Every structure is written in structure tokens, then in C-alpha cells.
Amino acid sequence: MREITFAQSLLEATDQLLAIDPSVYVMGLGVPDPKGIFGTTVGLAEKYGPQRVMDMPVSENAMTGIAIGSAIVGMRPILTHQRVDFALLSLDQLINNAAKWHYMFGGKMKVPLVVRLIIGRGWGQGPQHSQTLHSLFAHIPGLKVVMPSTPYDAKGLLVAAVEDDNPVLYLEHRWLHGTFGAVPEALYKVPLGKAKVVKEGADLTVIASSHMTVEAWRAIHILEAEDLSIELIDVRTIKPLDTETLLDSARKTKRVLILDPDWKTCGFGAELMAMIAENVWDELYLPPKRLTFPDRFSPTTWPLANHYYPTPHDIAAHILEMMERPIHARTLLESWIEMKIKTPFDTPDQSFRGPF
Numbered sequence: 001m002r003e004i005t006f007a008q009s010l011l012e013a014t015d016q017l018l019a020i021d022p023s024v025y026v027m028g029l030g031v032p033d034p035k036g037i038f039g040t041t042v043g044l045a046e047k048y049g050p051q052r053v054m055d056m057p058v059s060e061n062a063m064t065g066i067a068i069g070s071a072i073v074g075m076r077p078i079l080t081h082q083r084v085d086f087a088l089l090s091l092d093q094l095i096n097n098a099a100k101w102h103y104m105f106g107g108k109m110k111v112p113l114v115v116r117l118i119i120g121r122g123w124g125q126g127p128q129h130s131q132t133l134h135s136l137f138a139h140i141p142g143l144k145v146v147m148p149s150t151p152y153d154a155k156g157l158l159v160a161a162v163e164d165d166n167p168v169l170y171l172e173h174r175w176l177h178g179t180f181g182a183v184p185e186a187l188y189k190v191p192l193g194k195a196k197v198v199k200e201g202a203d204l205t206v207i208a209s210s211h212m213t214v215e216a217w218r219a220i221h222i223l224e225a226e227d228l229s230i231e232l233i234d235v236r237t238i239k240p241l242d243t244e245t246l247l248d249s250a251r252k253t254k255r256v257l258i259l260d261p262d263w264k265t266c267g268f269g270a271e272l273m274a275m276i277a278e279n280v281w282d283e284l285y286l287p288p289k290r291l292t293f294p295d296r297f298s299p300t301t302w303p304l305a306n307h308y309y310p311t312p313h314d315i316a317a318h319i320l321e322m323m324e325r326p327i328h329a330r331t332l333l334e335s336w337i338e339m340k341i342k343t344p345f346d347t348p349d350q351s352f353r354g355p356f
Helices: 006-020 044-048 060-072 084-098 134-138 151-163 211-222 243-253 268-283 312-322 326-342
Strands: 003-005 024-028 076-081 114-119 144-146 168-173 180-182 196-199 204-208 230-234 237-239 256-263 289-293
Touching (some): 003 006, 003 151, 006 044, 006 151, 006 180, 024 060, 060 076, 076 084, 114 151, 134 144, 134 168, 134 268, 144 151, 151 168, 151 180, 204 211, 211 312, 230 243, 243 256, 243 268, 256 268, 256 312, 289 312
Parallel strands (some): 256 289
Antiparallel strands (some): 003 180, 196 230
């Protein structure tokens, strides 16, 4: 199968949806620009015209209201915010209108709206341009939340989100846009609410989402010589949550490490820990653990950012500790901390192609 980038898969999905469904349209700040939201909307304005692919003023709350209104009367808008941070200005529309409309009208009305939100770190983005906030959106009844980590899932989940009759928050990490993966040319869907077992294992379960899934994969490769059988699960859909797959894995391995790319307190990782503890506590060898961002804002300077974001080596150290190999875990972590002092890590890896 051919390989394309995460960004190309989003562009292809949007193009195909526009072609087959006249009710689909795209709106967002920078959508028709030459760089087209990291390459995800390039050429669409020329192909489909300004009536279906349009820029918008810097008025997030008002334009989100327009998108919601159009969805109520039968359109299927894809609204794009360049950063999740900018979407905070539209929380009133998302929480008080989009999320509640179906409920308030006794199930007779629907809001088939997709809101694309760019998330994640990088290149000194700092406290106001690098947040994730999926826990905030998942807390609201009536909103669905997805976080793809591969080009295949990026296309399939976007198609499923657009065809869904509920408002869907689609969070895409900026460091994933340049990653490659196998993607079919034909239109297809990845069902919402279904996690993916990326790698099967028997000793310990790692539950991750978005870019943390990639970091977990790297951590597993770091531990290849350790004779460990690690199961990696990509949540993919934060809400609705595939509890069955997660609990089945927890029962099998009896050790669970949760990687949540957001703050610790009241986060999605805490929700997963509670869900696992409520259902399979007596079957575990030890309590589930979580690795998150610290409860502080993202630094702008790289010497501080190096110690803010969990790395594959941090994940590997946690796995070894949970497997009762503390001496090696400590050695691994200390060597990694020494590297953190010398090398700026707050930049994308070679597979990422900017600019932001």
C-alpha cells in the first residue's frame, strides 16, 4: 500500500468528502492560504470555490456559532482552528449550543459539526500555543473527542467524524503532520469509540493517545533487549471510550501504564485509572500508574521544555520500574537527564516537516 503523510491523509479525506457530499464545507483561519493549515487544505479552495472552502475572520466564537447554525439546518461543516488555544474563545458555542442541542430538543435535532484543533508542543510555542485540553472537551456530555496518531487513522477518523451526527472535536498533534504511513486511496472509516491494539504483549499494558503513542512505540524499541512483552494500545477516541479493549488488556497483563499528553490533575489519565480500578483492581499485580505533563504551563525555552515533556526514555524507565527492575531504570533515567541538559529536544524529529 502507498505511504503518505498524516497531513496528506487529512487533505485527501477532506477532498473526497467535499466531492461526494455537497453539504460538507470547510471554514477556518488560514484554510485557503498557500500553506493550508500545515498542508491539510492546500488546493481545496481552488478546486471547490469560496462557497465551500473559506477563510474566516479572527472571531472564533461567532464563526463557531455560524458553523453550528449551518449544521442544525443540514450542512456538515469542518471548522478548523489553527490551535486548540484559539478555540477557547468559542467554548460558549461548543458547550452551551453544539453539545446540548440534541438533548434540549428531545433528540429531534442534530449538530453534525467537526472542529479540527491543532495541539502540541514545539519550537518555543510556550504556554498559550501548545496546550492539549482533551480532558476539558471529553468532560462535556454531547461532545465526541478523537485523537489520531497515524496517517491511516487520521483519514479514517476524519471521515467517521464528518459522517457522525454529533459534534466531534478532532485533535491533531502538530508533530504528527509530517509522519508517514500506509493509507488506502479509497474512502474508508475508522469507527469512533474503538481503540487499537498497536502491539500485543503479556507483561504490561501501555495506554496512550496522539503523539504519546509514537513516544511509547519508541520506548518499547529502547527496551527490546530487556526480554519484556509490552502491549501498546492507542486509545484513538477519547470519547466515546473503548473500555472493553482497555479492560481486557489490563486483565491480561495485570500491569498498566497510562501515558496522557496533558496535565495530571483531573486529567484523562485520572479517568482511565479510575475506570481500571473500579473494574479490575483485584486482578492487577500493582496499581495502575500514569505519566503525564507536570501541573505547570509549558515553558518557552528549551532547557526547561526538555524537563517538561515525557520522552521515550522516561517511559522506558517507568516500564522497567513497574517490572521491578529499579536499578536499571534509575541508571537509564540518570543518563537521559544528562542528555537533556545538553541537547534541545523541543524540536520535531526528522520525520516532522514544519513550519508551524
